[in-house]
Amino acid sequence: MPDLTTLLPPDDPRLAVLRGGDTGQNSRCVLLWVQRAQRATGNLAANLAIDLADRLGLPVVAAFCLVPAFPSATRRAYHFMGEGLAELPDAFARRGVGWELRAGEPGEVIPALARDLGAALVVTDQNALRIGREWRSGVAERLAVPMVAVDADVVIPTSLFPTEEWAPRTMRPKVHRLLDRFLVPIPEPDAKHRSTHRAGPDPLAAVAALDLDDRVGPTPDLPGGATAARARLRRFLDDQLDGYATNRDRADIDGTSRLSPYVHYGQIGPLEIAIAVRDAGRDGAPAEDVESFLDELITNRELSVNFALRNPAYDRYEGIPDWGRKTLDEHRADPRPVVYDLDALDAAATADPVWNAAQRQMVAEGWMPNRMRMYWAKQIVRWSATPEEAFAHTVVLNDRYFLCGRDPVGYAQIAWAVGGRHDRPFPPNKPILGLVRPMGLGALKKRFDPANYVRQIDERLGPAGASQTSLLTDEQAG
Template sequence: MSLSKNGPKRNEFPRPGHASAVPRERIRLVRDLPIRPGRPVLYWMGVQHRLSWNFALDRALEIAEACHSPHLLLVETLAPFQRLTIRHLHFWWDAVCEHASALSAWGRNFVAGCPRSWEGFLERLVVAASHCAALIVDEFPYHDYRQLLNQLGERAQCRVEAVDSCGLLPLAVHPRCFSTARGFRRVVQELLPHWLRQLPDPRPLSDRWQRTQPIGNEQWWPPVTPEEVPELLAGSSSVDLAWIDHAVPPVRERGGSKAAHARWTYFLAHKIEHYDSQRNHPDAEATSGLSSYLHFGVISPHELVRDIFHLADELGRCKNNYHRLSDAEKHATKSWWGLPSGLAEFLDQLLVWREIGFNFCAFQREYKSWNSLPEWARRTLTKHHSDPRPKTYTEAQLAHSATEDVLWNAAQTELREHGRIHNYLRMLWGKKILEWSPTPESALETMIELNDRYALDGCDPNSYTGICWILGRYDRPWGPERPIFGTVRYMSTASAMRKLRLTAYLQKYGSATGG
């Protein structure tokens, strides 16, 4: 797609709007068979766990209406690429309970659970889809996940479509893999005005689909193990749950769309205007806290962007300012068409730093491997591969905050006990792991292991963007050349203690120990 074709016209401010149909750029045909009229439409909700603002759900409803389907069937599972711990299961199950309540009249038309085996699940899904008009699945850029969908398409005896609700820009219109945030930002700013007019339907499913009569005795879905999940969450010992990691307990924070929207509403009302100046200070608690909710797909980035522009209009800070900007100013690094600085900074995090991770995963099979790092970064880190380390810690010591660095311990404690880590401290957290690991390769492995095990937003492209940035991705060489780091950007605890407001943060997390 040409960048200029869909770029903003002169004196035209981007206005969010809703498309009448799912854009073709968001649909990938996995199995090319005709839609069979008069049969149920099946949607496997495996990534985007929401009943509104969801292009995949919109597409399932489009097909159901067009082929006069008697039923819409919904199967909900965790994503196949999700690290499966009790913590992640609880957080996801909150969304399932919301959906079960909203779809209480559906009976067996709605099934949710956690498969023991993806091979077994796919087999059951193939059997169910053989009776359906079409099967809709969530698109995602991970190579292994797309391979799984392709295997499903090879075996399914109906049309299979993967629908992309990942970001504001469809994955299919990304022109290439970007090595810098600056280059990707320019593309987003050029293309976004067009795609803001192509938003998913905001209405809840219950307002859009009235054919809720259960299928009844027709066994479209064979006997499954997901019924064991409520027993699992209740702590039952009668179920064999060996395939789930019990060592990572749940957190207090609730999952689901209701909790996500409550957090977002509060952030819009009280924090976003000062996000640019406060977000790096842990004591300010100025971040949105939405990363885990976006990862589980219980809130849509499309809805967040719509609300940001609406708020800017209410503040009277869009229309007049935008028309006064020069063409150069409209495409300045983070101006975002003259939005207030707090809103613009958050939009930059959401649209550039979040979606550049999807961009990388879409083009690079080994998106989290050592070989995926920039050549200059691998070269300089390899040069200093054998430099003496001031300290070395085992993965277990790091996991339990057992280092001599009080601030690092606090950040790891926040991650281990609350499933999150402050955005700025995540960078320092990773830099110190590099300094304390025998090799840069082992440092990368440790960061990914700790993040995916404990973080609610683990296994996410955005997480891997942050982790790999620590080792040079999307960055440049920095002088002077240092031991261990070479020319990879250096960060120190002493510098962070000078620059950041940390008193309350250290009181909250600094005294806890991991045992």
């Protein structure tokens, strides 16, 4: 059978051959290992699998490996993912693609599936997180057939940013130069040789049977899956895009897409979202809102992906820049207004009602507006004994509660909040934070009324403790 590289388009920056060589003999299918891009349509990895299978005269089988205990993932996270997976068998079948789900570790499950199904080759997606990269190299090592990975969850292929980018201002011009080449609609071809293969348990039932941390439960108001993701995108285009550039900074307004959980699980791809928003602009949506949204979704999000790929310490304190570490070191001995341990933070038991409202929203709803995330993380730095502890506590809470947690964007933003990653020194020197940009109550008040935000959270979740009702002064809250 032909060598994999002879089947691939030459020099496609979206493709990485993880295992080369001849495609398998007497094969019965092409195996599509669905990992990061958990969707059946708008999926460039699925499209490549279909194209290669068509040319080899084979059907495609899509497979998902359900890892029983992803580090720090909770019932909430698995349930959301399970709701998305539950749509996949039928959605792939509509394109003529088969389906199988197996539980276990990818390094064992995927090579075994490739053997059992007689795969000529394996196509997968790419994942910037360390664990995702390790899974792929483990699978590639144990496979007897070739494997290619498609960079399906970014607009601009990550290989075009081979070194660590410094800031949005270094990334933006490069993104803009490449946009026309990559912001192109994704075709939806059906497989020529249809597969009727369907095996493995019902995805939601398989997830429900896992032994998980049940203290963090599902969020019924934010259901998972491609259908819910597309409904959110529609709602955003119809009701929220107009005014987005200013409303995104207002925590008292439901002014953003809330697509981050769906993007995190790959239930919708950034390319599909970006094309829909760009087209809305062509149909008359205000240019400043379209540009502002695309800047977040492409420049800022893909800067975070670049950080996770190119900085080995992306999820550790050491991932913050030298100037940030130096200035935080110089302020190590500054007195803290108060020190809260992880339990007090987790329980929203601080003296700051605005911070507590944000924490309560995150715990209950798995989401928080961007401005509140900034305030929330910056306050943790002021209230921790050391900046290292602040970093660690912020990561734990972020990844425990946010549906979009354990994502490159979260790690990059925590490194930004604690130590100025992707930011610049921000004089004058302040207590504790030094030259790191502050984000206190005064900064929030310039954009919206924090008391209004607290009221809304109390109305939705019930009132917080009586001792926590009056807002801190701007001085008290940094």
